[in-house]
Amino acid sequence: MVCAGGFCGLLRRDLLLALRHRSDALNPLVFFVMTTSLVPLAISPEASRLAIIAPGMIWITALLATLLALDGLFQDDFSDGALVQIILSPMPLWVLVTAKVLAHWLVTGLPITLLAPVLAMMLALPEAGYVPLVVGLALGTACFSLIGAVGAALTVALRKGGVLLSLIVMPLYFPVLIFGANAVHRAVDGLDYAPVLALLGAFFAFALLTSPFAAAGALKVGING
């Protein structure tokens, strides 16, 4: 009961903070839209060619946008001292980390997921690909936030942690990207995409089980700088 109180309290606080700093939360989304709109300019505005690369491009830009937002997951709380209070609280740290990750996903992952169909339309993705794209991105961005929390926790006290964070986290994102982009490709080709999404779901379940503990352990190390 106490745990649920702490979880909800921290979740509400983080969402409230995100609401007060609206532009901070919006920046990754703008980045997502901007980088995706570079694709037709750089490659070709022809619908037939865009349709082939659309699933992969949307997944890659979504990955980069979440990476960009990951930096702030613990950083702001660390610089104003709130993170130490969170660690010192009697609540199990992994519960609070899960709350922070959930708040982070609601602020970045969910809007990216909801924006994706609009960008998919602009990149001429065939209609069959929309459902696996949205479902896959919902699961995938959650995986990105969960795994990324470990990296963000390790680099929280470093002044130039941003690039390092992407460097250490990105290899761990490979499976998510493979499954996610492939589900869309399969759907476009008229194949059954449910098994691939199921694998992505399994990956999400595994990340949900393990990464809060890893991130909590990493936070206790990472705040020492």
Add this chain to the structure above:
Amino acid sequence: MWQFVREWFHRLGSPRWFYRASSSWLPWLTILTGGLLTVGLIWGLGFAPQDARQGNSFRIIYIHVPVSMLALAGYYVMAMAGAVALIWRIKLAEMVMVAAAPLGAALTFLALLTGAIWGKPTWGTYWVWDARITSMLVLLFLYLGVIALSHAFTSRDTAYRACAILGLVGTVNIPIIYKSVDWWYTLHQPATIKFTSAPSMHPAMLKPLVVMILGFYCFYALVLILNTRAEILNREQRTSWVKELP
């Protein structure tokens, strides 16, 4: 017996004891490594029979295969040392972990390089997005991440523990990454040449390979010990026993 094991375990945890003991192992290990590598290289490059299809170009296998094996095994050496350091807080394990990271990265890079050199005469191209090559590339990225993290912290203790956590997370992920890359490759099925590493290698070719693998394992141990000794000196430079060293 149990008493002996425990004592040995405790002694192994002391960097000072390890530094002393390894000084006496090093000459033997160097001789063994040099001997095995020389014999293996001359045997493999000079006397092993030519491959029926690939001719002499197959001989790079005597470098490529041992290096690739150690690149993979090296990550587990690093991760296990990290786990030991996290669980028992053994200083020596932390140093072994930090020493293993650049070594593993170098071996992974060598594996990719020799593979590319081998690929040119056999497949006609240096790089193919093949499942195994891609997995090795991801492994190199994982190594580079650990190395970058180990240099980022001002406090060495924090750096060690952060690397240990990252190494462990990577270990959990490696099988998943490998399976997913494998699966990604089978789905795409690009029209490239399949690997022809026949499991039924001729004994005349296999024997020098076994010698080379053993030689490279000794080489890995040797370099790991040397790296660890350097790390010990670096970290313990303020202690009296290091200052008293000749």
